[in-house]
Amino acid sequence: MTDNPLQDIAQWRGRPGPSGIPSICTAHPMAIEAAMRCTLPTELPLLIEATCNQVNQDGGYTGMTPEDFRVFVEKIATRIGFPADRLILGGDHLGPNPWKDQPADQAMEKAEVMIRAYAAAGFTKLHLDCSMGCAGEAVALDDTETAARAARLAAAAEDARPEGGLPPVYIIGTEVPIPGGAMEEIEGLELTSPDAALTTYEVHREAFTQAGLQEAFSRVIGLVVQPGVEFGNHNVIGYDPDAAQDLSNALPRMAGLVYEAHSTDYQTREALAALVADGFAILKVGPGLTFVLREALYGLDAIAEELFPGARAHRLRDVMEASMQAAPKNWDRYYHGSDAERALQRHFSYSDRIRYYWPDPAARDAVAELFDLLGDRDLPETLIGQYLGALYADVRAGRLAPRANDLALAAVERLTQDYIFACGGA
Structure with missing residues (x-):
């Protein structure tokens, strides 16, 4: 064996x-x-x-x-x-x-x-x-x-x-x-x-x-x-x-x-x-992976709105907020403070309890719509610098294609590389 x-x-x-x-x-x-x-x-x-x-x-x-x-x-x-x-x-x-x-x-x-x-x-x-x-x-x-x-x-x-x-x-x-x-x-x-x-x-x-x-x-x-x-x-x-x-x-x-x-x-x-x-x-x-992925998706969401204003009925962030409000059990007892503080935590908490909502049909559809809208086109470097700043240097250096799917994957890869380096695998 x-x-x-x-x-x-x-x-x-x-x-x-x-x-x-x-x-x-x-x-x-x-x-x-x-x-x-x-x-x-x-x-x-x-x-x-x-x-x-x-x-x-x-x-x-x-x-x-x-x-x-x-x-x-x-x-x-x-x-x-x-x-x-x-x-x-x-x-x-x-x-x-x-x-x-x-x-x-x-x-x-x-x-x-x-x-x-x-x-x-x-x-x-x-x-x-x-x-x-x-x-x-x-x-x-x-x-x-x-x-x-x-x-x-x-x-x-x-x-x-x-x-x-x-x-x-x-x-x-x-x-x-x-x-x-x-x-x-x-x-x-x-x-x-x-x-x-x-x-x-x-x-x-x-x-x-x-x-x-x-x-x-x-x-x-x-x-x-x-x-x-x-x-x-x-x-x-x-x-x-x-x-x-x-x-x-x-x-x-x-x-x-x-x-x-x-x-x-x-x-x-x-x-x-x-x-x-x-x-x-x-x-x-765990949550750190989906935290950086959410950062990338929200950055792409903002880029899509700059390039195609009003092309979607709802932005990705609005869809995620609606999903969390419709089923609060995965965040309600974990987030504290005023309504404004809890709203901030729903999207930006290190605990990343938004990760429970990505499998929801509405969330999946909104992500698919975002990627369909941006497609395989090269996104402007200036917008990548504005909304996905952590990836800007790699795009400018030609190490990373300025396309939506590549950018989203790269956000998670950058974090994973830290772990691989730490474990001596790099």
Whole structure:
């Protein structure tokens, strides 16, 4: 049986080539295509992850099951010529979170069905997250119960994985905000202590052993910790290597493991590289990808209005506002302040909860109309400088075609390149 390409990620730092890997956490087809285009010329495989709320047996907020998501990604790969054997699919926060308002036994049964679906669909990187309490339980469970439930889900995944398929690798731990990110401005963070990280590791090892899953535990490759990075609606907490040094120094005491860093969106290229150098070898990015894509789409929206005033019944931004107002559940409880402040957050928050609305039919139609209107024509450099300034230099230098589709993809590629550079894949 061929080993999972991530099985030995803890040894990558000691050999030539990449020393970490970006984790692309998005279901937006343009963001996925951009990540594929960036990764293709590198030595890295491409890790694409879906969350429990985004993709599950009930469809999640994307309407996709794990099998649907796999087919969706593979179709994009086929279209642009990205090799299927370089794709790694992952599942994030797999546990009872989507059903935590139900009693634990019911929620865990549904979590088992979900992780079986992920494993059966060929997802080979699985984050086990059973830390949240269900109906009638504390908000956060203790390490022992969390680990016991994680082992239960690992057993389900092992049972459901396809015969002859790659054995999955597992991620444990969950010292991050709930799926979807923080809900407010972040003033400070408490880093995971080395003792807490070691305890999480040992308690999970014991739980797997008691469940007869020693071999599966040998495929635990990562531990989710809080290294001191996060973003809220308005601000970003940057990585401080000095503050994380004790946590980094504890990693060699967990043989074969790396740290997985969540919420690395909006970190600088230098901060991302420092994270990888300190052992945070898996860098997860999600809202940041669709944030820069939204910037590009809104810039193109403005360019279209300059070139073809009144040609559309509604501008893209107006369509997105109407979609969010018609279905406020994905932003209403996350955004605070006056009506004007909440209006600003709907479109420009770092949390990027507008990403939930791109799959809406009205949004898809508006984006399609925008690209149809702009077509394959070369857009004026002066308008690119005005509304897509970050891409202007590449257009002027001839490195980037001044066309709508190329510009939108390039916005995501620029961000993805920061992650590839940080992981040593450039």
